[in-house]
Amino acid sequence: TTTSNEAQLPVCDDDEATMAASERSPIDVNPPRGTRDFPPEDMRLRNWLFDNFREISRVLSFEEVDFPVLESEALFIRKAGEEITQQLYNFEDKGGRRVVLRPEITPSLARLVIKQGKSVSLPLKWFTIGQCWRYERMTRGRRREHYQWNMDIIGISKIRAEAELIHAIVLLFERLGIKSSDVGIKVSSRKVLERVLQLHSMPEKLFAEVCVIVDKLGKVTREEIEKDLISAGVSTQAVQGIVEVLSLKSLSKIEEFLGSEEEAVADLKKLFSLAEHYGYSQWINFDASVVRGLAYYNGIVFEAFDREGKLRAICGGGRYDRLLSTFGYDDIPACGFGFGDAVILELLKEKDLLPDVLRHVDDIVLPLDEELAGPASKIASSLRKEGRSVDIIEDKRLKWVFKHAEKINAKRLILVGNTEWQRGMVIVKNLASREELQVKIDEVASLS
Numbered sequence: 001t002t003t004s005n006e007a008q009l010p011v012c013d014d015d016e017a018t019m020a021a022s023e024r025s026p027i028d029v030n031p032p033r034g035t036r037d038f039p040p041e042d043m044r045l046r047n048w049l050f051d052n053f054r055e056i057s058r059v060l061s062f063e064e065v066d067f068p069v070l071e072s073e074a075l076f077i078r079k080a081g082e083e084i085t086q087q088l089y090n091f092e093d094k095g096g097r098r099v100v101l102r103p104e105i106t107p108s109l110a111r112l113v114i115k116q117g118k119s120v121s122l123p124l125k126w127f128t129i130g131q132c133w134r135y136e137r138m139t140r141g142r143r144r145e146h147y148q149w150n151m152d153i154i155g156i157s158k159i160r161a162e163a164e165l166i167h168a169i170v171l172l173f174e175r176l177g178i179k180s181s182d183v184g185i186k187v188s189s190r191k192v193l194e195r196v197l198q199l200h201s202m203p204e205k206l207f208a209e210v211c212v213i214v215d216k217l218g219k220v221t222r223e224e225i226e227k228d229l230i231s232a233g234v235s236t237q238a239v240q241g242i243v244e245v246l247s248l249k250s251l252s253k254i255e256e257f258l259g260s261e262e263e264a265v266a267d268l269k270k271l272f273s274l275a276e277h278y279g280y281s282q283w284i285n286f287d288a289s290v291v292r293g294l295a296y297y298n299g300i301v302f303e304a305f306d307r308e309g310k311l312r313a314i315c316g317g318g319r320y321d322r323l324l325s326t327f328g329y330d331d332i333p334a335c336g337f338g339f340g341d342a343v344i345l346e347l348l349k350e351k352d353l354l355p356d357v358l359r360h361v362d363d364i365v366l367p368l369d370e371e372l373a374g375p376a377s378k379i380a381s382s383l384r385k386e387g388r389s390v391d392i393i394e395d396k397r398l399k400w401v402f403k404h405a406e407k408i409n410a411k412r413l414i415l416v417g418n419t420e421w422q423r424g425m426v427i428v429k430n431l432a433s434r435e436e437l438q439v440k441i442d443e444v445a446s447l448s
């Protein structure tokens with residue numbers, strides 16, 4: 001009851017709970033717009049892909065790290081007009097802090113490198129697989145989250161770092177059955193563009209914004225790109241210089257254009273030479289139009305693409321030697337890549353390379369009567385302690401159990417029956433050979 005000066009309390013949980021289900025308006029059971037659920041069959045495929053990411057990270061001797069999906073918005077405030085910063089999933093938390101669901105991993109990794117400071121010895125080779133977010137108006141109906149495998153090398157200024165990262169990507173493709181005839185990796189260096197701007201006396205501060213604009217090549221018209229460059233303050237001569245250099249189709253043409261002393265040329269020659277020794281030359285090719293869309297790259301950049309040109313970039317990355325100073329700290333040379341979980345699966349589907357990731361269980365334990373629930377538990381427990389996966393089934397007819405066993409690819413069916421139990425035995429049915437044995441209870445677990 002309430003006195004006159006007490007506000008009428010809202011309907012309390014009990015009332016809500018006692019309301020008949022039919023009176024509640026049903027909640028929407030779909031996940032939030034642009035996000036995905038992973039039911040078992042999708043989760044098995046995702047785990048299969050991530051296990052491959054982990055295996056390549058292992059053979060490259062990278063260490064796994066992780067970061068919060070929630071980050072300070074300050075980590076991603078950049079002025080270069082990147083799509084990624086224009087689509088921040090940002091908000092103010094209950095403490096009034098400006099936070100984001102991270103759109104990428106690299107800034108978090110840089111933050112941890114800074115935080116760990118002198119306590120870690122360089123070089124660092126870190127990897128992670130993490131969910132990244134963007135808030136895009138759903139007009140385009142694109143996803144708002146995806147998982148990215150990130151590999152980063154911190155503290156190596158030599159081209160070895162880029163060569164190692166590309167090796168990881170190539171090994172991953174080969175491990176998944178993808179061939180160099182299916183996929184290529186375009187390689188260039190932002191130092192090419194940087195030099196063109198210098199030759200046209202363009203201010204250094206325009207560099208990042210120019211790269212972000214030029215990255216739209218192939219996505220928007222050339223006219224739009226030229227217009228954006230002009231409005232960013234690039235002179236018409238510099239725009240022509242950019243257009244000319246981006247159309248050069250070979251490293252030798254770049255060398256002719258910039259001169260063989262250019263750092264960009266030396267870097268790229270070194271990378272292609274190392275590629276020969278790694279044995280992955282057939283996977284990479286120079287393409288001056290590759291700049292990638294992140295503001296902080298300053299050197300070699302690369303991206304993998306399907307040669308049929310049906311899909312978006314499969315992965316991409318590059319050198320970012322000057323990221324840490326944008327956070328107010330001393331720079332440390334770094335490079336890395338991000339590899340999303342979506343395009344690769346589209347490619348594998350296209351190439352009919354998706355695996356059959358079926359559910360597998362070792363044993364089904366079936367008590368044949370109610371009062372055998374305990375004995376069945378004892379059997380299951382002993383099997384599980386031996387590391388066998390066990391599915392205890394109750395209240396199901398044998399016909400259903402055999403169907404279920406086939407669906408989950410069970411190896412054995414263990415029937416716990418009264419008569420046998422009284423004699424200290426159970427029935428073990430090998431579902432592949434159909435062989436049936438009576439086995440002593442304490443020998444079931446050791447029987448493989």
Ligand SMILES: Nc1ccc(Br)nc1
Nearest residue numbers: 103132133134145146
């Ligand atoms: N950066 C980013 C985040 C989320 C998705 Br989906 N795509 C790109």
